[in-house]
Amino acid sequence: MSYQALYRVWRPQQFKDVAGQEAVTRTLKNALSHGNTSHAYLFSGPRGTGKTSAAKIFAKAMNCKNPKDGEPCNECDLCRSITQGKLGDVIEIDAASNNGVEEIRDIREKANYAPTEAEYKVYIIDEVHMLSMGAFNALLKTLEEPPMNVVFILATTEPHKIPLTIISRTQRFDFRRISxxxxxxxxxxxxxxxxxxxxxxxxxxxxxxxxxxxxxxxxxxxxxxxxxxxxxxxxxxxxxxGSITQDLMIDYISAALNHDTEKGLGLLHQMMQEGKDANRLVEDVILFSRDILIYQKTKDENLLKMSKVDERFSELTVNAQPEKIYDIIKIMNQTQQEMRTSTHAEVYLEVATVRLAQIKSEPVVTTQSEVKKDTDESQEIQSLKNKLKQMQKAIEQMQKNGSDSETVRAPKRKTSRKAAGQTVFKVNTHQVFGILKQATRNDLAKLKDVWPDLINALSTSQKAIMNTSKPVAASPHGLVVTFDYDILCERAANDTFLIDAVGDYLEKVIGHRAELATVPSDKWMDVRQAYIDQMKNENGNQEESTKQEETKETDEVDAVVSEAVNLFGKENVTIAD
Missing domain, CATH: 1.10.8.60 (Helicase, Ruva Protein; domain 3)
Known part of the structure; x- marks a missing residue:
């Protein structure tokens, strides 16, 4: 017998073998155990996460003669036939090559016939998003009113391409990326x-x-x-x-942090000569830099994507300045964009390496200014001390003269500015308030539903920015997103490529683009309260204006009545509302 690939030989045969999808498998097992199965299911998620395997296991468990706690026995004739793909009542269809109306009509006709061997006839339609709109319409009626003992399982990697009329007639299970x-x-x-x-x-x-x-x-x-x-x-x-070792990556990042251009270029040429892929190298540097930042803040090894915590990595995270790591991510992100339209990837990597090694640290840039600043502050402190002594003498003199009623005012001083290099993101309240004015719960629910898929659809560098994002408000044409860090908030607000990518995805999924407004997580409640206060003030002003108008009208009516009484006499005047 010819050799079979590992993923075929070790395909899961029971729900317990499906890795990383405990929520999905547990729900399906309980539904089978209690007899609460539906007529149509939608399995969506990234490639290779177990969608088709789970569908086949579900088909076996429904028809198994000796099921146990929702699991198939894999020993009866029906289980073996389904495993081998020989049972005619379990039909697996590739929608990529059978996406026309005629193929779906053929399925509708055959679905009306009762199963021949098994209890249930199961149709597994893989990559269902490839069906044409006509094919979806042909499938719609069958999903709405399916024949007895027929189950449809739709699998897809792109659920946003499936019409909502189809999704609403299925039970949807989202398969996540496996850890x-x-x-x-x-x-x-x-x-x-x-x-x-x-x-x-x-x-x-x-x-x-x-x-x-x-x-x-x-x-x-x-x-x-x-x-x-x-x-x-x-x-x-x-x-x-095509990856590189962690030690080599640490050497490369360290060369950039230590401004060692020669060593950085030497390591780059070494990696290129070993046949490392240029695009993969850029992604690895971005992800490794991301791991440094995450570990600096959380110390949680489980959140790291491509690093393991050892002595050298821990030392690097302690010594690396976050601002310089941000600059490394920014430079590599720009390099990745430039490499897409060029055939000279190595040249762009060499330029990026030189730029990385030229990143200046705060002490090197501001040493002289800091010395001058310290000197100026010392002189200001001494001047304040002298003025304080003068004030004390003046107060003592006034007390002696009995001039207690006079007020001695200390000279005002401007507050010191924030330290150089400290960045605080300024929220665009006008933009946020405009979105909140039309925000609805329904729009927010739609965005929350597609948000994980949206992040997965972004590039690696864009994911690094959006991973901590969270939609908190949405209107028909706008959304407010919070970020854990001000720097990520600023980068998301200024990254036109990211904003376009988010807009393009939302246009495909929900039918329209949405204006993106960013707010730091720790400021969101203050911004929201400011909007509520503004709405209260506007409503109060409107009520006051209405009262003034009513008072004015009343005064005008009284004046008219008085004039009429003077002209015709009180007994000849009748007031009607």
């Missing part, structure tokens, strides 16, 4: 079963290169096993994935 720990746990189990020696650091490198996809991880693992002749080592893994 590195879950991927490593699954690969460890497989390698132990195959009796293959491995380096734990190599598995960590594979898990991070897979970016949350189990199928991608097993494909890379398959390549490494073949390349290394039966074992899994870190060096072989780095060659296959």
């Amino acid at each position: 590195a720990q879950d991927i490593i746990r699954r690969m460890t189990y497989i390698l132990n079963e195959k009796n293959v020696e491995f380096d734990p650091d190599a598995l960590m490198s594979i898990a991070k290169a897979a970016e949350g996809g189990m199928r991608d991880a097993l494909s890379i693992l398959d390549q490494v096993i073949s390349f290394s002749d039966g074992s899994v080592t870190l060096d072989d893994t780095l060659r296959i994935t």
Whole structure:
């Protein structure tokens, strides 16, 4: 028998084997155990996260003769037939190649026939977003009123392309990216079963290169096993994935922080000669810089994407200034944009390396100014002391003369300005208030629903900015997003590429673009309260104006009545409302 890839051999056969999707598998198992299954399901999520595998397991569990707690037995004839793809009552369809109206009409006609062997006929439609609009319309009626004992399972990586009329007729389950720990746990189990020696650091490198996809991880693992002749080592893994070692990355970042241009260029040429991909290198530098910032603030190793905490990494995070790491991310992000339209990626990387090494630290730039500032402050303090002595003498003299009623006013001084380099993001309250004026809960609910998918659709550098973002208010054509840090708030507000990417995605998903307003998380409640106070003041002014108008009208009526009485006499005047 020919060799089969690892992801095919080790495809999950029970819900407990599906890694990283506990919420989904638990819900499906409980529904099967209690007989509360639906007629249509939508499995959405990134590639390689277990959507099709879960659909096949669900089909087996529905038709299994000996199910246990919602799990299929995998031993009866029906389970084996479904596993081998031979059961005619479980039909798997690729919508990418069967996306026309005729194919869906054929499914509708065949769905009316009862199952031949199994209890339920199950249709698994993979990549369902590839169906044409006519095909979706043909499927709509069947999903609304399906035949008896027929279940549809729709799987897709792009749920925003599916009409809402289809989504509303299904139970939707969102599959998340699998964590590195879950991927490593699954690969460890497989390698132990195959009796293959491995380096734990190599598995960590594979898990991070897979970016949350189990199928991608097993494909890379398959390549490494073949390349290394039966074992899994870190060096072989780095060659296959095109990544660089953490020590080399630390050396490269350290060269930039220490202004060592020659060493930085030498490390860059070394990595290029080893065949490292230029775009992958830029992404690795951005993600590594992101890990430095995250670890500086949280000290949580589980939040790191491509780093492991060791002595050198800990030392680097202690010594690195956050402002300089921000500059590294900014320069690499610009380099990534420039490389997209050029065939000379190495030249842009060399320029970026020189720019990184020229980032100036605060002490180097402001040493002389700081000395001058300290001198000026010392002179100001001495002057204040002299004025204070003069004031004390004046007060004593007034007390002696009995001039207690006179008030001695101290000379006013302007408050000192904030230290150089400290940046505070200024909220555009006019823009935020305009959005809040038309904001609705329904618009906010729509945005919260698509927000994780929106972030996943962004580029790596844009994700680094938007990862801590959270939508807090939305109107039909605007949204307010909070960020944990002022610097991220400022970068999001000034990054036109990011704003365009968010607008393009929302236009595809909800049908219109939305104006993006950014607010730091710690200022959001103050901004919201300021808007509420403004609305109260406007309403109060409006009520006062209405009262004045009514008083004016009353005075005018009284004047007319008085004049009429004077002309015709009180007995001849009748007042009617």
